[in-house]
Amino acid sequence: xxxxxxxxxxxxxxxPYLAGRxxxxxxxxxxxxxxxRIVGTKIEAVDAVGKNLLIxxxxxxxxxxxxxxxxxxxxxxxGETWRRPASRAALVIEVPGAVAVCFDAPVVELFEARAEPVxxxxxxxxxDLLDDDFDMAEAVRRLKDPSRxxxxxxxxxxxxxxxxxxxxxxxSEILFIERVSPYAKLGTLDEATLQRILASARExxxxxxxxxxxxxxxxxxxxxxGAKLAPSRLWVYDRAGRPCHRCGTMIRSASQGDEVPRTTxxxxxxxxxxxxxx
Numbered sequence: 001x002x003x004x005x006x007x008x009x010x011x012x013x014x015x016p017y018l019a020g021r022x023x024x025x026x027x028x029x030x031x032x033x034x035x036x037r038i039v040g041t042k043i044e045a046v047d048a049v050g051k052n053l054l055i056x057x058x059x060x061x062x063x064x065x066x067x068x069x070x071x072x073x074x075x076x077x078x079g080e081t082w083r084r085p086a087s088r089a090a091l092v093i094e095v096p097g098a099v100a101v102c103f104d105a106p107v108v109e110l111f112e113a114r115a116e117p118v119x120x121x122x123x124x125x126x127x128d129l130l131d132d133d134f135d136m137a138e139a140v141r142r143l144k145d146p147s148r149x150x151x152x153x154x155x156x157x158x159x160x161x162x163x164x165x166x167x168x169x170x171x172s173e174i175l176f177i178e179r180v181s182p183y184a185k186l187g188t189l190d191e192a193t194l195q196r197i198l199a200s201a202r203e204x205x206x207x208x209x210x211x212x213x214x215x216x217x218x219x220x221x222x223x224x225x226g227a228k229l230a231p232s233r234l235w236v237y238d239r240a241g242r243p244c245h246r247c248g249t250m251i252r253s254a255s256q257g258d259e260v261p262r263t264t265x266x267x268x269x270x271x272x273x274x275x276x277x278x
Contacts, residue, residue, distance in 0.1 A: 003218070004130050004165025005208035007048035010073045012209075014100055015046040017075055018055065021095035029090045033110040037061060043095065050125050050164030055093075056113060064109045064122070065091060071105035129165035129202045130209060139163045140194050143186055153189060154182030154264050155257050157201070166201050172237045172265040173220045174201045177229075181272040182256060182264045236265040246270050 022042050026035040041059040048054075053073070055063040065071070071090070076082060076099045082089075084103050091102040102108065116122055126142050127135040142148075142162040156162055157171045166174070175182050178197050180189070208218055219233045229235065230245045240253035244267040256264040 003167030008209035011048040017098040025094040066107035068106040149187030
């Protein structure tokens with residue numbers, strides 16, 4: 001599933017071609033969103049909010065897309081051949097000089113902008129790690145809430161209601177960098193540790209969202225130099241059974257989470273023990 005840095009890059013890529021332009025035509029594959037209502041309106045903004053892309057119109061409407069595991073946004077010139085079949089287009093927006101196509105997205109939603117403060121998804125999002133005004137104290141407060149005390153930190157970082165923007169790749173990478181077991185309970189982690197985790201996550205997301213970062217190639221990098229931290233693109237993610245770049249121990253992986261299990265990767269030596277038994 002695309003993480004916050006990917007959505008930020010998408011917003012940056014689409015914004016010059018959509019913002020300030022009047023919608024000539026629009027259609028959606030999924031039932032529900034009456035996107036014909038945006039035809040004739042001007043696009044005011046294209047923004048990433050956590051893992052959501054929001055397109056705002058001067059008529060007081062907003063479009064929200066969530067890419068899920070397989071969705072993507074493409075931009076084409078009028079008449080240009082699409083790289084994917086039209087049957088996979090969940091949303092198409094045509095403006096003068098450009099066609100924006102969202103493929104395979106499970107969520108395409110049109111709603112009144114005034115309803116955003118009470119939107120069932122957007123109103124519950126935690127502080128966005130890529131927001132210029134990211135509220136560290138509020139993010140820590142949400143993670144330290146007593147209701148999350150028994151939650152494993154690897155699951156908590158994916159909970160967008162606590163903090164928005166982290167996906168499965170950076171969940172594993174950040175916890176490795178900070179030498180924290182993904183299976184550690186939030187109630188056992190002090191505030192300083194949570195601040196370190198969130199600071200690292202913010203740095204990595206910002207580094208991967210920066211102009212010029214390779215699209216579609218998440219890399220764990222030195223946020224100051226942009227250089228790769230590991231000999232490969234990533235420290236542990238998708239490296240199960242391979243030697244740890246730090247200590248040589250075999251990287252492990254296991255399914256984590258009950259509602260939506262995701263594969264977690266970690267080093268049993270560099271990170272505190274606490275994962276499932278071998």
